[in-house]
Amino acid sequence: MRFLLQRVAFYLFTAWAAITLNFFIPRLVPGDPVQSLISRNQGRISADAVQSLRVLFGLDKNENVWEQYLDYWRQLFHGDLGLSFTFFPTPVSTVIGDSLPWTVGLVGITTIVSFLLGTALGVGAGWRRGSWIDGLLPATTFLSSIPYFWLGLVAIALFAGPGSFFPSSGGYEPGLVPAFDQYFIPSAIQHSILPAATILVSSMSGWILSMRNMMVTVSSEDYITVAHAKGLSERRVALSYAARNALLPNVSGFALSLGFIVGGTLLVEIVFSYPGLGYQLFQAVGAKDYPLMQGIFLIITISVLVANLLADVAYLLLDPRTRKS
Amino acid sequence: MAISPSSIEQVIPGQGAMAQPSAAPGRAKRRRFRFLANAKAATGVVILAVYGLFAIIGQWVAPYDPDARSSDVLQAPSARHWFGTTHLGQDIFSQILVGARSVMVVGLIAGVLATILSILIGVTAGYLGGAADEGLSALSNVFLVIPALPLIIIVTSIVDQASDTLVALIIGCTSWAWGARVLRAQTLSLRRRDYVEAARATGERTGRIILFEILPNLTAIIASGFVGTVIFAVMSEITLAFIGISSISSWNWGTILFWAQGQQALAQGAWWWFVPAGLAIALLGTALALINFGIDEFVSPRLRSAGRTRIRTADGRTARMRVGFTPVLAPTRPVPAPREEVAP
Amino acid sequence: MSDPVLEIRGLRVDYGHGDAAVHAVRDVDLTLHRGEVLGLAGESGSGKSTLAYGLTRLLPPPGVVAGGQVIYHPVDGPPVDVLALSPAQLRAFRWAETSIVFQGAMNSLNPVHRVSTQLLDVIKAHEPKSTAAARRARARDLLRLVGIAADRLDSYPHQLSGGMRQRVMIAMALALEPQVVIMDEPTTALDVVMQRQILGQLAELRERLGFAVLFITHDLSLLVEFSDRIAIMYGGRIVEEAPAAQLYRRALHPYTDGLLHSFPALRGPRRELTGIPGSPPDLRAMPDGCAFHPRCPKAFGPCDKELPPLGPPGDEDPGRTVACWLHPAAAPLPR
Numbered sequence A: 001m002r003f004l005l006q007r008v009a010f011y012l013f014t015a016w017a018a019i020t021l022n023f024f025i026p027r028l029v030p031g032d033p034v035q036s037l038i039s040r041n042q043g044r045i046s047a048d049a050v051q052s053l054r055v056l057f058g059l060d061k062n063e064n065v066w067e068q069y070l071d072y073w074r075q076l077f078h079g080d081l082g083l084s085f086t087f088f089p090t091p092v093s094t095v096i097g098d099s100l101p102w103t104v105g106l107v108g109i110t111t112i113v114s115f116l117l118g119t120a121l122g123v124g125a126g127w128r129r130g131s132w133i134d135g136l137l138p139a140t141t142f143l144s145s146i147p148y149f150w151l152g153l154v155a156i157a158l159f160a161g162p163g164s165f166f167p168s169s170g171g172y173e174p175g176l177v178p179a180f181d182q183y184f185i186p187s188a189i190q191h192s193i194l195p196a197a198t199i200l201v202s203s204m205s206g207w208i209l210s211m212r213n214m215m216v217t218v219s220s221e222d223y224i225t226v227a228h229a230k231g232l233s234e235r236r237v238a239l240s241y242a243a244r245n246a247l248l249p250n251v252s253g254f255a256l257s258l259g260f261i262v263g264g265t266l267l268v269e270i271v272f273s274y275p276g277l278g279y280q281l282f283q284a285v286g287a288k289d290y291p292l293m294q295g296i297f298l299i300i301t302i303s304v305l306v307a308n309l310l311a312d313v314a315y316l317l318l319d320p321r322t323r324k325s
Numbered sequence B: 001m002a003i004s005p006s007s008i009e010q011v012i013p014g015q016g017a018m019a020q021p022s023a024a025p026g027r028a029k030r031r032r033f034r035f036l037a038n039a040k041a042a043t044g045v046v047i048l049a050v051y052g053l054f055a056i057i058g059q060w061v062a063p064y065d066p067d068a069r070s071s072d073v074l075q076a077p078s079a080r081h082w083f084g085t086t087h088l089g090q091d092i093f094s095q096i097l098v099g100a101r102s103v104m105v106v107g108l109i110a111g112v113l114a115t116i117l118s119i120l121i122g123v124t125a126g127y128l129g130g131a132a133d134e135g136l137s138a139l140s141n142v143f144l145v146i147p148a149l150p151l152i153i154i155v156t157s158i159v160d161q162a163s164d165t166l167v168a169l170i171i172g173c174t175s176w177a178w179g180a181r182v183l184r185a186q187t188l189s190l191r192r193r194d195y196v197e198a199a200r201a202t203g204e205r206t207g208r209i210i211l212f213e214i215l216p217n218l219t220a221i222i223a224s225g226f227v228g229t230v231i232f233a234v235m236s237e238i239t240l241a242f243i244g245i246s247s248i249s250s251w252n253w254g255t256i257l258f259w260a261q262g263q264q265a266l267a268q269g270a271w272w273w274f275v276p277a278g279l280a281i282a283l284l285g286t287a288l289a290l291i292n293f294g295i296d297e298f299v300s301p302r303l304r305s306a307g308r309t310r311i312r313t314a315d316g317r318t319a320r321m322r323v324g325f326t327p328v329l330a331p332t333r334p335v336p337a338p339r340e341e342v343a344p
Numbered sequence C: 001m002s003d004p005v006l007e008i009r010g011l012r013v014d015y016g017h018g019d020a021a022v023h024a025v026r027d028v029d030l031t032l033h034r035g036e037v038l039g040l041a042g043e044s045g046s047g048k049s050t051l052a053y054g055l056t057r058l059l060p061p062p063g064v065v066a067g068g069q070v071i072y073h074p075v076d077g078p079p080v081d082v083l084a085l086s087p088a089q090l091r092a093f094r095w096a097e098t099s100i101v102f103q104g105a106m107n108s109l110n111p112v113h114r115v116s117t118q119l120l121d122v123i124k125a126h127e128p129k130s131t132a133a134a135r136r137a138r139a140r141d142l143l144r145l146v147g148i149a150a151d152r153l154d155s156y157p158h159q160l161s162g163g164m165r166q167r168v169m170i171a172m173a174l175a176l177e178p179q180v181v182i183m184d185e186p187t188t189a190l191d192v193v194m195q196r197q198i199l200g201q202l203a204e205l206r207e208r209l210g211f212a213v214l215f216i217t218h219d220l221s222l223l224v225e226f227s228d229r230i231a232i233m234y235g236g237r238i239v240e241e242a243p244a245a246q247l248y249r250r251a252l253h254p255y256t257d258g259l260l261h262s263f264p265a266l267r268g269p270r271r272e273l274t275g276i277p278g279s280p281p282d283l284r285a286m287p288d289g290c291a292f293h294p295r296c297p298k299a300f301g302p303c304d305k306e307l308p309p310l311g312p313p314g315d316e317d318p319g320r321t322v323a324c325w326l327h328p329a330a331a332p333l334p335r
């Protein structure tokens, strides 16, 4: 229990740090960012948008930074992330609310599947050294060195295109209305197969390798020798003794690398024009839509923190040593 | 030379009965050179050297000016244009060659910066312990869980047309946390070693101890952290260029992909526009990953993929090396009756 | 003497193979009789653990058994060569016939499973037809046997002290009532009081259950008290074997003598502690002749030329064997 409380405290601290960072980043922009935006978009910015930007940068009132900071928090607690500039006057929270489910569905599920599948293959590779899975390792190294987005491009070139089963962009058939019905769901699944496969192929090898190495390390522990000496079945020694212990560091590694993975996988959305947060971030960056950028960064960070917390709970359930009474 | 009775056997509680005999310190130096004997590491180093060479001479050996337009628009690879041409007739092979420098420079600067930061923060935290450790560890954990790439994208996007150096600095400043964490843990365990305790007890200055007793023992970890950051930095730089945030006036492989994507290379079937750049990235990443495998196996020999798991026995059978079932090499004879009954 | 239960004949164990092989156990002959405690002593690195792991085929890579036989005599039925068993046969043989207690009490138990899980799975693996209730009852009995309250069954290893963990391992070793229990430094990591306590308990259990013990330790004084016979190992070979009392009264091999002077005896007359000068041999570059000669205070003529064979000393009682030119064998043991 103490372990969990410590972790929660740490994540709260991290969330605070991320939010504070988020507050300061636009204020680091040299010069008057609003003015430069207006001049760049000559006349294409409405007066309302300018006002929204001034609020964001704290230029509307004569407040000092501290007061701005407090204001910022007050707004956050009301779920107010400002108004999006690209989708003016839609609030950022609405834009994010629309794209978050897509990302959770695609990136969330594939990340978990990739971890589970990679871990299972890693158990095999580590237990039976020199088996066919070991032969796969160089290939998987190469695959994991390919940028996700490039693999997406290749996948589109090879498998998508006119007449193909796989659509090359979007999250569902244009014209359908997002709903949980028999038209929309199959279309959404069809659109997600290629991006999901892309993420799986390039992210799985990391898990195979780390689990294999953990299995190799654990295999030389005394309790594995004891398990063999007890005449237990190969399966039981491999799974209940070796893999069960090798899993622990892999789960904490999973938690720690979530930030890296999620960053990379978001890019796949860009290539596939998948209507999730990554694609939205891409568009926001292109339009210098600071409020949307910040909002997305905040949501991604908080999602990663929540995922981390879940991974910690999983660790807690897996390792009795952290479960001190 | 009499030996005290206690030297007969010293058993460290908690250490496995089959713990590997640790290498004598004198052997460490010789082992350092054996690193290159590792096939994976050697392959990686050779590939990396080729890339390094292109980063230096790419500008001069490129057959065309990468910006120069020509009438050979969107041509497939040919003898004139090895990797084909863009929609403006630019030579893609030249763009790849010229782009190597930016990629390597950003990787190097970001890697060096992140490594220095991780050493400063990780080793200090591990060595000092106490409140300093708590603070620095919390700092690195925060940087570790905050998704780095979105942060890099946002920070870079507030600067118009970020230059290579700036991109490298931003990446370096945001990607030191993993290395710091690993270094902290290792320093913590080194600090408890006898020779470090002894140096502390004799009042050796902290800086000297860290420089001469701790850092040399962290070489492999620092190297592997550096290589890891370079991989990350290269990928991030290319990503930034690909989504058009960093400056597109200088060439790197991400810029090539940016133009390819922007000009619908895929839809036009111009595979040569994005395939070479991607393969160049992947090969560089593979080379760096191989170097890191080499370092890992060098540090913990157990991880070596079992070179020979099958061995030939005296009578020509093959036996498999396998944990839990030690192979028996000699031919097995029938079990004789108990000795009492055997006539001498 | 009672009949043999485990006969090791000409056992050779290497690390690696081909030219790179390190010969860690060299032509070892050793016989364990039914119900006796056979002590095996020697300096660290003399090959005791390698022998124990080799004969049970538990040695991890790069270990290989290069040759020899390990013949086990079941209570009923013909003898079997452990080295010739298939993996499936070996799995059935393990723990049911010979069990092992390892040195690392801390690491012998799987940290993520309860003690009960680890006690029950071995019973279930070998007696698949037993009922869950019967297995659990047996596990409780076993814990009680080694003096641990039965409610500890549901503890995790990290909740037990070092001594308790080692007793759990002993209880586990007895779970299937094997004929042979091999113990590799079972008490070395424990403090002296705990060590005594566990050894006392072990002696008592052996009286009651009648299993034979191969007891490995570097602490010869422990063996003198606790075992029936003692074998001394040096550089991968057995150099002396004798009934415990005889060996203690008069060690024939100078190395045994050195070992006896390396430990304070727990009982009996005090001996002067001198230890053994020099260091154990390098297995990759073994000296010619008697492996002990560079360190032997009594080395003479033949010592650095010819390997002394293990056999009964001509002038002594027949119950013992030694490999030393000071006591040339009347007739080397038949192979």
Ligand SMILES: Nc1ncnc2c1ncn2[C@@H]1O[C@H](COP(=O)(O)OP(=O)(O)O)[C@@H](O)[C@H]1O
Pocket: B021, C015, C022, C024, C042, C043, C044, C045, C046, C047, C048, C049, C050, C051, C061, C062, C283
């Ligand atoms: N993996 C290995 N490779 C080469 N030599 C080894 C290996 N493991 C152990 N040895 C050597 O085998 C010898 C016997 O070791 P061991 O059986 O553990 O001795 P003991 O149990 O008597 O202390 C030692 O000299 C040790 O250096």
Ligand code: SF4
Pocket: C253, C254, C255, C290, C291, C292, C293, C294, C296, C297, C298, C299, C300, C303, C308, C323, C324, C325, C326
């Ligand atoms: S044979 Fe010679 S060297 Fe070896 S123990 Fe006997 S006396 Fe010493």
Ligand SMILES: [Mg+2]
Pocket: C048, C049, C050, C185
């Ligand atoms: Mg040992």
